[in-house]
Amino acid sequence: MGDxxxxxxxxxxxxxxxxxxxxxxxxxxxxxxxxxxxxxxxSAGAIRYIKVASLITVIGMTLAFIIFILT
Incomplete structure (x- = not known):
């Protein structure tokens, strides 16, 4: 239920x-x-930072959620 x-x-x-x-x-x-x-x-650097931070956060959250489900 919590998952x-x-x-x-x-x-x-x-x-x-x-x-x-x-x-x-x-x-x-x-x-x-x-x-x-x-x-x-x-600036292009700010746009790149937002894109990279969003992508890393999505990947990290997905991995954390998968690990949470498997344990």
Whole structure:
């Protein structure tokens, strides 16, 4: 029962991480657009960081969840 409940709670986090991977500019500005009159210029390094962090987190969460299920 706990495994299924944990999986249900992790699904939205996966969604946010996948969205951050495919749309890093939007995810970086989410909730902060009101501070700017125009969209700010986001560096390539920041975009790369968001993509890498999202990918590593998805892989890490998947491995942790698989290990949790198997034990």
């Amino acid at each position: 299924i409940l944990g999986f249900i709670f992790i699904i939205p986090l996966y969604g946010v991480l996948i969205w951050s991977f495919f749309y890093p500019k939007e995810s970086l500005l989410w909730g902060k657009r009101w501070m700017y009159q125009e969209d700010p210029e986001i």
